[in-house]
Amino acid sequence: MRLLRSSTCAVRQYIFVDLDTREADVIDPVLDYKTASGTLSTIAADILLKFVKEKELNVPMDFVKSFDIFLKDEEEFSLSSNITGKVIHLPGHTPDHTGYMVGKAIxxxxxxxxxxxxxxRADFPGGDAKDLFASITRLLSLPQDYQLFVGHDYPVGRQHDCMATVGVHQTKNKHGGFGTTESQFIQFREARDKVSGAPRLLQPSLQVNIRAGKLPPASNGRVWLKTPTKLTNPNIAL
Ligand SMILES: [Fe+2]
Structure with a gap:
């Protein structure tokens, strides 16, 4: 379970279902976090659980350690007794970023x-605009009817959405569609990232995501998420 769901941006959680066996896999579940009160809740996760219960699905449960298995690029893994998925390494936004390909869905x-x-953006620790361009190019080299399911959506003036086909991205993707060169992309991305402030939930998210969704160990009877402080003037600390 990863941390963070903010109110301004749709954060997608997906349930993959094998309709023959009713086995299901939850992809990218999130916790809800309120910064001002430091409250963590399971509003988004409860919606998933309700769906699983209503549809009488069996979610394979093998979550024992933080990371149960480590997969290499292109390695396959089983989603149900009949269906396998494939990992695609898509670095750029972060260095360890991955996609999951199941049939024509990614x-x-x-x-x-x-x-x-x-x-x-490509300015998080280990992020890289050149890598991101290569990852986008890799996705857009897939057959045109493959479907790309995104993790976030925050449009102005339209409904939140979650999927567009490779063909649509090839002609319409605003930043990395066909015709965009690597240097154009890098130049645009780096300039844009320089003026974007840090996301509001970056610090708490990092501390939970790096533990694969587990919270830091409690101390003094409470769980603490720390906020590193940058001193722009060293005299502040005197
Ligand atoms: Fe992200």
Whole structure:
């Protein structure tokens, strides 16, 4: 379970279902976090559980350690007794970013956004605009009817959405569509990222995501999420 769901941006959680066996896999579940009160809740996760219960699905449960298995690029893994998925390494937004490909569906998370939003920032630790361009190019080299399911959506003037085909991205993706050169993309992405402030939930999210969704160990009877402080003037600390 990852941390963070903010109110301004749709954060997608997906349930993959094998309709023959009713086995299901939850992809990218999130916790809800309120910064001001420091409250963590399971509003989004409860919606998933309700769906699983209503549809009488069996979610394979093998969550023992933080990371149960480590997968290499192109490695396959089983989603149900009959269906396998494939991991695709899509670095750029973060260095360890991955997509999951199941048939013609690819769950891309922040490797690409809906065509009118284009791409995610590449200035997080280990992020890289050149890598991101290569990852987007890799996705857009797939057959045109493949479907890219995104992790976020925050449009102005239209409904939140979650999927566009490779063909639509090829012609319409605002940042990385066909015709965009690597240097154009890098130049645009770096300039844009320089003026974007840090996301509001970056610090708490990092501390939970790096533990694969587990919270830091409690101390003094409470769980603490820390906020590193940058001193712009060293005299502040005197
Ligand atoms: Fe992200």
């Amino acid at each position: 769950f891309t998370w922040d490797s690409i956004f809906m065509p009118d939003l284009g791409s995610a």
